[in-house]
Amino acid sequence: MYRRLLPLILCLSLLAATQTGCWSSKExxxxxxxxxxxxxxxxxxxxxxxxxxxxxTYSKQNKITATIQVIPVKTTGSKDKQGGQQGTPxxxxxxxxxxxLEIFRQYSIRNExxxxxxxxxxxxxxxxxxxxxxxxxxxxxxxxxxxxxxxSMVFISQGRAEETMVSKRSDEVPSVHIRQMLRNRSRTxxxxxxxxxxxxxxxxxxKRSFALQNLVTADGETEFAGAAVVKGGTGHWVGNLNQEDxxxxxxxxxxxxxxxxxxxxxxxxxxxxEMKAMKSKIKARSDxxxxxxxxxxxxxxxxxxxxxxxxxxxSGDNTEKAAKLFEEKLKQMMEHMISKLQQxxxxxxxxxxxxxxxxxxxxxxxVEDHWDEVFSRARISFKYDLKITDFGSxxx
Amino acid sequence: xFTRTDDKITATQAAVFLNNTVLGAGILTLPRGVSxxxxxxxxxxxxxxxxxxxxxxxxLMVKISQQFPGKTIFQYAGRIVxxxxxxxxxxxxxxxFLILAGFEIRSLAEVTLFFLLEGTPIWAIVLPFIxxxxxxxxxxxxxxxxxxxxxxxxxIMILMICYALSFRLFDxxxxxxxxxxxxxxxxxxxxxxxxxxxxxxxxxxxxxxMQKPGQAVKTMLIGIGIPVGLYLLTVVMVIGxxxxxxxxxxxxxxxxxxxxxxxxxxxxxxxxFPLMVIWLMQMFCNFCSFFFQASLGLSxxxxxxVHPVIYMLVPVIFISAMIPKTVNEVFxxxxxxxxxxxxxxxxxxxxxxxxxxxxxKGLKQHV
Numbered sequence: 140m141y142r143r144l145l146p147l148i149l150c151l152s153l154l155a156a157t158q159t160g161c162w163s164s165k166e167x168x169x170x171x172x173x174x175x176x177x178x179x180x181x182x183x184x185x186x187x188x189x190x191x192x193x194x195x196t197y198s199k200q201n202k203i204t205a206t207i208q209v210i211p212v213k214t215t216g217s218k219d220k221q222g223g224q225q226g227t228p229x230x231x232x233x234x235x236x237x238x239x240l241e242i243f244r245q246y247s248i249r250n251e252x253x254x255x256x257x258x259x260x261x262x263x264x265x266x267x268x269x270x271x272x273x274x275x276x277x278x279x280x281x282x283x284x285x286x287x288x289x290x291s292m293v294f295i296s297q298g299r300a301e302e303t304m305v306s307k308r309s310d311e312v313p314s315v316h317i318r319q320m321l322r323n324r325s326r327t328x329x330x331x332x333x334x335x336x337x338x339x340x341x342x343x344x345x346k347r348s349f350a351l352q353n354l355v356t357a358d359g360e361t362e363f364a365g366a367a368v369v370k371g372g373t374g375h376w377v378g379n380l381n382q383e384d385x386x387x388x389x390x391x392x393x394x395x396x397x398x399x400x401x402x403x404x405x406x407x408x409x410x411x412x413e414m415k416a417m418k419s420k421i422k423a424r425s426d427x428x429x430x431x432x433x434x435x436x437x438x439x440x441x442x443x444x445x446x447x448x449x450x451x452x453x454s455g456d457n458t459e460k461a462a463k464l465f466e467e468k469l470k471q472m473m474e475h476m477i478s479k480l481q482q483x484x485x486x487x488x489x490x491x492x493x494x495x496x497x498x499x500x501x502x503x504x505x506v507e508d509h510w511d512e513v514f515s516r517a518r519i520s521f522k523y524d525l526k527i528t529d530f531g532s533x534x535x
Numbered sequence: 536x537f538t539r540t541d542d543k544i545t546a547t548q549a550a551v552f553l554n555n556t557v558l559g560a561g562i563l564t565l566p567r568g569v570s571x572x573x574x575x576x577x578x579x580x581x582x583x584x585x586x587x588x589x590x591x592x593x594x595l596m597v598k599i600s601q602q603f604p605g606k607t608i609f610q611y612a613g614r615i616v617x618x619x620x621x622x623x624x625x626x627x628x629x630x631x632f633l634i635l636a637g638f639e640i641r642s643l644a645e646v647t648l649f650f651l652l653e654g655t656p657i658w659a660i661v662l663p664f665i666x667x668x669x670x671x672x673x674x675x676x677x678x679x680x681x682x683x684x685x686x687x688x689x690x691i692m693i694l695m696i697c698y699a700l701s702f703r704l705f706d707x708x709x710x711x712x713x714x715x716x717x718x719x720x721x722x723x724x725x726x727x728x729x730x731x732x733x734x735x736x737x738x739x740x741x742x743x744x745m746q747k748p749g750q751a752v753k754t755m756l757i758g759i760g761i762p763v764g765l766y767l768l769t770v771v772m773v774i775g776x777x778x779x780x781x782x783x784x785x786x787x788x789x790x791x792x793x794x795x796x797x798x799x800x801x802x803x804x805x806x807x808f809p810l811m812v813i814w815l816m817q818m819f820c821n822f823c824s825f826f827f828q829a830s831l832g833l834s835x836x837x838x839x840x841v842h843p844v845i846y847m848l849v850p851v852i853f854i855s856a857m858i859p860k861t862v863n864e865v866f867x868x869x870x871x872x873x874x875x876x877x878x879x880x881x882x883x884x885x886x887x888x889x890x891x892x893x894x895x896k897g898l899k900q901h902v
Contacts, residue, residue: 146673285649290794290796
């Protein structure tokens with residue numbers, strides 16, 4: 140027994156010496172957690188401008204402005220602040236420079252608490268900045284950092300990205316608001332499935348084009364407005380898809396199966412189709428060097444609204460006529476989206492490349508390096524099958 | 536629970552022992568290592584094929600060990616090839632176990648430093664683990680086996696929960712096409728799957744400790760079958776969840792998979808912390824197993840008592856853990872271990888079996 144006692148005592152004393160308290164523990168009250176990060180084209184903030192006028196700066200090129208949204212921990216002792224300025228539950232801090240980490244460290248000579256990225260939820264990049272810098276350059280730091288989780292989501296903003304981090308409402312944090320709006324994917328396919336960092340990492344590495352959710356701010360409110368297309372080879376922003384294109388994109392890639400289609404009937408009155416199911420399939424065919432795709436889209440739904448009071452839609456003939464009209468509308472939307480991708484942007488963000496690589500790996504290998512180019516010339520044919528299954532609880 | 540005084544373990548304990556020796560840090564880096572070599576989504580085929588090969592190797596190791604009941608490789612190698620060559624071979628094996636022990640503890644420290652305890656000095660992480668390991672190894676194979684029995688279900692359960700929750704990211708398209716570039720990439724990937732199975736050499740001593748060595752083949756195949764299955768599952772889940780391009784660029788792909796989702800309203804919002812904390816125990820088990828093998832080998836070769844040898848090896852393992860200076864050096868050490876494992880396999884079970892066969896069957900000698 141005594142022979143075992145010696146190692147035990149040694150072991151315990153060493154454990155006690157090294158593990159008393161946590162070695163590198165940090166109190167959460169002393170940290171500044173940031174939940175949002177906005178990247179803009181370099182533009183000095185007012186404070187920075189004044190500092191620079193006084194000759195206070197360091198060696199840098201002002202390529203980006205990074206804004207972080209810090210959530211202050213409310214302490215009970217700060218009651219005396221009441222009545223004065225109306226506090227927002229967040230605080231935005233901006234800095235300008237050309238290295239993300241350097242800018243982050245620069246915050247530390249202005250603020251009392253060190254910032255930590257464990258709770259970063261949303262990254263917004265302005266389209267303007269993405270014209271100048273590639274997505275790979277901008278995301279390099281966040282992909283490498285050990286604090287920032289790969290579950291953070293990336294968005295593009297049409298205007299200044301820092302504007303998306305400001306809200307009119309005083310009781311909510313804009314970055315959390317943006318993230319929670321994603322839940323509305325159950326209602327509309329205009330919200331793309333979120334792009335998390337680890338997915339983005341794969342797309343950057345494989346040099347593929349992709350679409351990111353676009354954010355537009357107007358009058359202090361931020362809206363999901365279509366999608367931004369980022370070109371694979373260069374990593375630059377090339378253009379936007381409008382809301383209907385975005386919806387079609389979700390349906391086509393099979394990531395969205397919700398939404399409505401509105402069409403005008405024979406009396407030019409609006410009628411609306413509520414989607415209940417959506418199935419899309421891309422078939423890749425290659426004969427020789429020619430590559431073509433056959434897309435079949437099947438959807439089922441209900442006719443949920445019509446302004447036409449003179450004819451009964453639920454009667455057999457009219458139902459078929461209505462279904463045809465909806466199908467026509469869907470076709471229009473799809474073709475608009477595809478022509479934009481093929482002709483305007485020459486970028487495959489709809490997963491045609493994936494379909495080819497899975498179904499025809501040999502053909503894919505040949506065109507992999509210049510896929511966007513090949514895609515823009517590929518023939519894509521559609522087959523639609525739209526079924527109206529019911530008419531809600533109102534039969535007439 | 537009763538305290539056993541003899542150095543024998545049951546069949547279940549032996550299977551768990553082998554499993555906890557093989558299953559370790561490999562699970563955190565395997566998807567990247569294999570994907571880098573394969574470059575197509577066929578990595579899972581490489582892992583399966585590698586597993587089948589390793590099972591054959593395991594069978595061979597058990598068979599040769601069964602010829603010398605109650606004797607470890609360190610005791611019977613000399614009887615097959617002569618005392619001096621046998622001792623040299625065994626010292627090589629001891630060296631291999633020492634490097635492996637250092638590697639495991641270093642991987643453990645690197646993961647902890649990067650994700651959990653940024654700023655803690657590395658020796659403060661390495662030393663307590665070595666000391667706790669020393670205490671465990673001091674207790675002999677029975678204590679070790681029993682600790683393994685406790686750790687095994689916990690770590691497997693947490694791993695399974697993590698994979699189950701990561702299923703929301705899983706996309707079967709990330710694993711397609713199957714064999715799009717033919718069979719060659721799968722063959723290329725075989726080399727990097729060898730490392731994750733390194734450590735199965737413990738079988739050469741483990742059989743000697745079994746209560747019923749007759750069941751050894753079945754037991755050991757189950758023992759190695761669990762890691763093979765889990766490695767396969769890991770590769771499928773990680774590549775299916777992150778896609779091959781993301782896996783190649785990630786230092787710790789498995790942890791990145793778990794970090795890629797959050798579960799709001801769950802007991803743990805972030806599963807990587809429970810996984811890492813639990814997996815540290817698993818890596819600790821790996822380390823203890825190799826530590827035990829090294830001390831056992833050294834004491835049996837040099838005919839020393841085992842306890843002083845254990846103390847003697849503590850600084851050696853510490854140094855072995857601290858030799859790599861950067862993470863990249865740790866990974867290249869891992870590759871080196873993989874190659875060394877291959878050489879040792881050719882030298883020990885294969886060479887020994889051939890010589891034994893020639894001497895007993897060919898020359899009718901009594902070995």
